[in-house]
Amino acid sequence: MLFWGCLMVANNIFRLAMILSSGQAQNFQTNLRKLVKLVLYDNFEIPIKLTQIQAIIEEQYSLAFSDLELLSAIKKDSDNIIINTCTDPVNNTYQLQPEAFKKIQEKQTVNIDEYISMFLASEESEDSWEFETVKELVYKFLYFSFNSDTKTVLELMNRKTSETKSYCVSDEFTPDEAKIINAFLNWNYLPKNEFVLNLISSCFDYCMLTVKKDTSSFSSIFNGKEFYLDSNIIFRLAGFNKVERQVSIDAFIRKCVDSGIKICYTNHTYAETKSTIKYYVDGLKKLLGKKEPLSREAMQALSSKYANLDFHDEYIKWCKIPTSVVGDFDSFRKYLERIVSGLLSPFKLVVADNYDTHSNCKRFTGLCDDFTEYKSKHYKNTYEGAIKVDINNYLYILEKASANDATDFMQLKYYFITADHCLTEWAAIQRPGVVPMFVLPSVWYSILLKYKGRTAEDYAAFCQFLNIRIAPERDTQLAQKRAMLAYIIELNEDHEIKEQIIFDIRERLSDPQVTVEDPIAFVEESHETIIQSRVAEVRAESDARHSKQMKDALDEAEEKHRLEREQDELGNAQKIQSAKEESFTSGQDDIIKKQAQGIVKRHKGILITFWGIVGLGILIFLATFILSYFVGDKEISIEIIKWLDENSKAIKVISGSGSALFTVIGIILRLTKVLSTNEDYIIKKLNNKYNRK
Structure with missing residues (x-):
C-alpha cells in the first residue's frame, strides 16, 4: 500500500x-x-x-x-x-x-480517479475490489512505470542518473495486486488508454528537460536502426502467447517498419523457436498420445495456474482441420513451424557465431552461470538451452555495438527487443553506465509514438505492453496434479466422463484441507463418484423412460376404450335414429296413402258431378223436345226438326265441335292428371312434395 x-x-x-x-x-x-x-x-x-x-x-x-x-x-x-x-x-x-x-x-x-470508478463498474472488475485499494495500486504502478521508463530513456541518451536501482515492476506487487493492475490496463476504454500512454510516454519529454535538448534533436533516431527480436516476441506475434499480446506486438512491429526500422532475428533465436515448438509438442504427445485433447478448462484444472496452454489450444484448432489426424504430432509440429516461418519471412535472418565454441568459451560459460543465478533469484525458469541462446544473442549484439562505437541511442544502431525483464535488467547490470541495448518493447514504443501518429489501436496496444507478468506461486500439489491428469487421459472412458472426473477433482482440491497422498487412488475416488452418478442418471432415465412407456400404454388403452365407447354410443344413436326414421317413414306412408285416397275420392266426385251435369243437360234437352212434339206445340218441334234438317251441316259442325271439346278436355285431364284417380300416381306425387320440404 x-x-x-x-x-x-x-x-x-x-x-x-x-x-x-x-x-x-x-x-x-x-x-x-x-x-x-x-x-x-x-x-x-x-x-x-x-x-x-x-x-x-x-x-x-x-x-x-x-x-x-x-x-x-x-x-x-x-x-x-x-x-x-x-x-x-x-x-x-x-x-x-x-x-x-x-x-x-x-x-x-x-480523470484517473473517474476512470478507476468506471473500471470498477465494468465487467472486467470483481465485486471484492474496493476503490481505495485499486486507486493506490494503479497510482503506484504508474509511478513506478514512469520512473522505470525515465531511467531507461536517460540511459539510452547516455545520461547517468542518481537512481541506481534497476526497476522490475513485477517485483513491487503481489500476484493478487498484479491481477488488479492488469485488469485495469486491459479494460478497453479509449480515454483511459490515451491517459496511460500520455502519462508514461511523457517520460520522454521529462528526459528532454533533464538533458536540456529539443525533442527535434532526436527526430532522426530511427534511421538505420536494426531491432533483433527475441523468441518470446516472435511467439507473441504468432499468437501462441495470448491473443491480446499478439495485437500489441503486431502494432509495435508495424510502427517500427513504418518508421524505417529494420526487423531482424538471429539463427540462435530461430533455432530456439523450433526447439520450443518441439518441446511443447513432445509434451502434448507424451500426455495425450492418440487420445482426443481435453478442453482448456479441464487442462487448466490440473495444471499450474500460470501454465502455458497456448500450444494445447493450437492443437485443438489443428485437430478440427479436416485433413488433420488426432495423434499425428509430427504433422502438428510442422504446421506450427510453417506458421512461424511464414511470419518471419518479411524479416531479415542474421547468422551469428556460436560463442560457446569460441576460443574464449570460458567467458561464455561464466555469463551463462551468472545469468542462470540471476534468473533463479527472481524465480524464473533456468532452462539451459534458453540461457545459451540469450547469451549468444547478448554477445552478438555486444559485438555489433562495439563495432558501431556509439555513445548514445541516436548513434547506436542495434537493439535486442525482448519481453524478458530479467534479461534487460541483467544486461544493464553487466554494462552499467552505457546505452542499454536489450530493451523492452514498451520503451521504444513510447518513443515511436512521440514522433509518429497515434491511433486508438496504439493506445490499447501500449496498455497491453504494460501488463505485469505475474510470478507463479508455488503449487505444492502440482506433481500430483500432473500424475492425475496423465492417468485420467489414459482411462478407457469417453471424453465427457474424463472432463467430469477432472472437474470433480478440481472441486475437491478447492478445499485447502484436502491433500493428495496417492494420485491414482484420488482419481479413482472421483472416477467412482462420476460413474455412480452416471449410473444413477442412466437408471433415472431408464425409470423415467419406463414410466413414460407405462403411462403411454395406459393412455393408449384408455383412448382405445374411449373410442370404442364413443363408437358404441354412435351405433346406438344411429339405431335409434334409424328406428325413428323407419317409424316416421311408416307413419308418413300411411298418412300419404290416406291423403291420396281422399284426393282420389274427391277427384272422382268432381268428375262424376261434371259429367253428370253434362249428361243431365243433354237429357233435359231431349226430354223437352220429345214432350213438345207429342204433348205440346208440334209446330215448334216441326220447326226445330225442319231447321235441323235444313242445317244438317251446321249440326255436324256443332256435334263435331262438342266432341272435340270433350276430347280436348279429356286429353288435358289425362295429361295433367289434375283430376287423376290413379291412387299410386297421387301417392308418388305426395312423396315428392314432402321430400322437397
Whole structure:
C-alpha cells in the first residue's frame, strides 16, 4: 500500500505528465515554460522569486535549471507571466496572468480517479475490489512505470542518473495486486488508454528537460536502426502467447517498419523457436498420445495456474482441420513451424557465431552461470538451452555495438527487443553506465509514438505492453496434479466422463484441507463418484423412460376404450335414429296413402258431378223436345226438326265441335292428371312434395 507522501509525489508526476503531453511540444524552451507556469499556477496568489521557482522545481520534479535558462523561458512568455521588476533583478517576482491560470486549470483535471470508478463498474472488475485499494495500486504502478521508463530513456541518451536501482515492476506487487493492475490496463476504454500512454510516454519529454535538448534533436533516431527480436516476441506475434499480446506486438512491429526500422532475428533465436515448438509438442504427445485433447478448462484444472496452454489450444484448432489426424504430432509440429516461418519471412535472418565454441568459451560459460543465478533469484525458469541462446544473442549484439562505437541511442544502431525483464535488467547490470541495448518493447514504443501518429489501436496496444507478468506461486500439489491428469487421459472412458472426473477433482482440491497422498487412488475416488452418478442418471432415465412407456400404454388403452365407447354410443344413436326414421317413414306412408285416397275420392266426385251435369243437360234437352212434339206445340218441334234438317251441316259442325271439346278436355285431364284417380300416381306425387320440404 502507498503512504500519503508517495501518493502526493505520484500526483505531481501525473500533473506534470499531463502538462508536458499537452500540445506535443518539440523543444526544450517550450517544455520549460510549461513547467514554470505549472509552478506559478500552484502559487497563483503569491508572487515568487526566481530562486523559489528553482527550489520548487528541484524539490517536486527532481529537475535543476540555471537562472539564465529560467529567465530566458519566462521572458519568451511575457503574455502569460507577469514580471514585477525591482531595482535589483534578483528580487524580481513572478505571477501568472489570470487568463493563463484559467487555461492551466482546465488542463489540470486528471480523470484517473473517474476512470478507476468506471473500471470498477465494468465487467472486467470483481465485486471484492474496493476503490481505495485499486486507486493506490494503479497510482503506484504508474509511478513506478514512469520512473522505470525515465531511467531507461536517460540511459539510452547516455545520461547517468542518481537512481541506481534497476526497476522490475513485477517485483513491487503481489500476484493478487498484479491481477488488479492488469485488469485495469486491459479494460478497453479509449480515454483511459490515451491517459496511460500520455502519462508514461511523457517520460520522454521529462528526459528532454533533464538533458536540456529539443525533442527535434532526436527526430532522426530511427534511421538505420536494426531491432533483433527475441523468441518470446516472435511467439507473441504468432499468437501462441495470448491473443491480446499478439495485437500489441503486431502494432509495435508495424510502427517500427513504418518508421524505417529494420526487423531482424538471429539463427540462435530461430533455432530456439523450433526447439520450443518441439518441446511443447513432445509434451502434448507424451500426455495425450492418440487420445482426443481435453478442453482448456479441464487442462487448466490440473495444471499450474500460470501454465502455458497456448500450444494445447493450437492443437485443438489443428485437430478440427479436416485433413488433420488426432495423434499425428509430427504433422502438428510442422504446421506450427510453417506458421512461424511464414511470419518471419518479411524479416531479415542474421547468422551469428556460436560463442560457446569460441576460443574464449570460458567467458561464455561464466555469463551463462551468472545469468542462470540471476534468473533463479527472481524465480524464473533456468532452462539451459534458453540461457545459451540469450547469451549468444547478448554477445552478438555486444559485438555489433562495439563495432558501431556509439555513445548514445541516436548513434547506436542495434537493439535486442525482448519481453524478458530479467534479461534487460541483467544486461544493464553487466554494462552499467552505457546505452542499454536489450530493451523492452514498451520503451521504444513510447518513443515511436512521440514522433509518429497515434491511433486508438496504439493506445490499447501500449496498455497491453504494460501488463505485469505475474510470478507463479508455488503449487505444492502440482506433481500430483500432473500424475492425475496423465492417468485420467489414459482411462478407457469417453471424453465427457474424463472432463467430469477432472472437474470433480478440481472441486475437491478447492478445499485447502484436502491433500493428495496417492494420485491414482484420488482419481479413482472421483472416477467412482462420476460413474455412480452416471449410473444413477442412466437408471433415472431408464425409470423415467419406463414410466413414460407405462403411462403411454395406459393412455393408449384408455383412448382405445374411449373410442370404442364413443363408437358404441354412435351405433346406438344411429339405431335409434334409424328406428325413428323407419317409424316416421311408416307413419308418413300411411298418412300419404290416406291423403291420396281422399284426393282420389274427391277427384272422382268432381268428375262424376261434371259429367253428370253434362249428361243431365243433354237429357233435359231431349226430354223437352220429345214432350213438345207429342204433348205440346208440334209446330215448334216441326220447326226445330225442319231447321235441323235444313242445317244438317251446321249440326255436324256443332256435334263435331262438342266432341272435340270433350276430347280436348279429356286429353288435358289425362295429361295433367289434375283430376287423376290413379291412387299410386297421387301417392308418388305426395312423396315428392314432402321430400322437397
